[in-house]
């Protein structure tokens with residue numbers, strides 16, 4: 382018997398036990414207390430709040446709570462810096478952006494560990510997705526900075542002024558990169574507010590700005606809660622870029638109505654991931670898992686509604702359940718972990734409430750057996766079958782590792798059901814037929830349609846929504862446009 386034959390006659394292992402593979406946290410040096418980063422300096426404030434790690438609820442640092450006066454001051458500093466920064470040639474803007482990108486790459490392990498500590502996402506995701514994409518955004522917009530006059534034919538772009546940017550907790554550093562890179566490439570200055578639960582990578586980023594020798598005041602970071610965000614919306618800024626909930630997005634839009642401040646909103650979603658009967662099922666199962674369990678489902682474009690063609694519903698769901706049983710839920714700092722901690726107690730309660738609503742309304746729940754740690758915030762990967770379109774779990778954004786399965790018979794029915802939502806951020810289509818992909822993509826009211834894949838991101842590709850998922854695009858040439866005025 383040859384070696385190959387011997388090997389192939391061995392029984393295939395049905396389950397693996399993974400030894401712990403914890404990532405060391407020593408690379409991260411946290412201060413006890415952080416101030417606001419304004420004008421290249423740390424400014425202290427009267428009030429602070431604790432930021433914790435959702436994996437064990439341990440406090441990590443004290444963070445400044447910016448008041449309205451602090452925000453007004455930061456915006457004033459950004460305005461003062463705008464004069465000199467906006468007059469620099471594009472190649473100079475590019476120089477700083479390239480520097481920031483390279484430093485992020487050099488320090489990526491430190492940032493990845495801190496992102497997982499503060500936010501709860503698995504280290505393999507912060508390491509392999511968040512950090513490379515954040516650096517890629519800075520590289521990409523560095524490339525546009527000295528070519529803007531050629532980017533928009535027959536229009537002469539100029540910087541807008543001061544951009545106020547408000548970001549959420551699901552991709553803290555990546556959302557910062559999506560916001561800051563195009564703003565600086567366009568010659569603007571920035572005041573950015575990170576989310577209350579995940580301020581630490583934004584604060585570490587201030588160190589990168591100093592290392593890159595970015596002129597003081599060009600980027601300012603103000604931490605705080607929703608009231609700090611609201612103060613930034615009301616301050617003397619020229620533009621607000623917001624990513625977060627539809628509810629807060631609507632409040633901001635109401636606030637800015639009648640002013641000449643520009644606005645882009647990237648809001649919630651309830652994406653349809655649609656599987657036709659000719660799709661490669663095993664591949665589709667991987668796409669479904671990636672679509673909803675990636676980052677604990679804290680993803681605005683998560684494929685949270687699964688539409689399966691009726692003829693393959695049974696085998697597909699069986700395969701999906703088997704695959705779910707192999708997901709490792711636990712310590713975000715363990716390199717084997719697939720599903721980490723829920724970002725906050727509040728978010729956990731929201732997920733629990735909606736899952737209870739799913740049970741009460743009559744859907745059938747499946748959760749694979751998994752040992753959840755005692756401390757911290759956890760939720761097992763969950764799938765609901767027998768879901769009706771009217772159920773809350775099919776209508777509302779859960780923003781957790783919870784999938785609702787619905788079925789359809791014809792492509793028309795799939796489109797009708799997929800579009801039956803107030804949102805329109807993303808969708809997925811799984812089929813062997815290229816013509817069907819194009820037919821579906823034309824009809825789905827979603828800003829992004831992935832075909833035979835899911836959750837793919839690239840800085841060159843614009844991302845954004847329809848309907849209550851917001852307006853404006855981030856990424857690509859389209860992403861710099863909202864930061865420019867045209868002659």
Ligand code: NDP
Nearest residue numbers: 548549576577605606607610611625626629648649681780
């Ligand atoms: P929010 O929309 O409240 O938070 C997003 C950002 O806006 C945060 O920085 C927040 O600050 C800030 N903010 C809060 N209130 C105001 C305000 N009145 N004016 C200006 N800025 C404000 O989202 P949540 O964190 O409360 O999450 C709630 C739900 O929103 C989630 O369950 C999920 O469904 C959805 N969501 C969607 C996201 C997306 O990417 N589309 C991202 C995050 C959440 P602070 O953190 O201090 O409250």
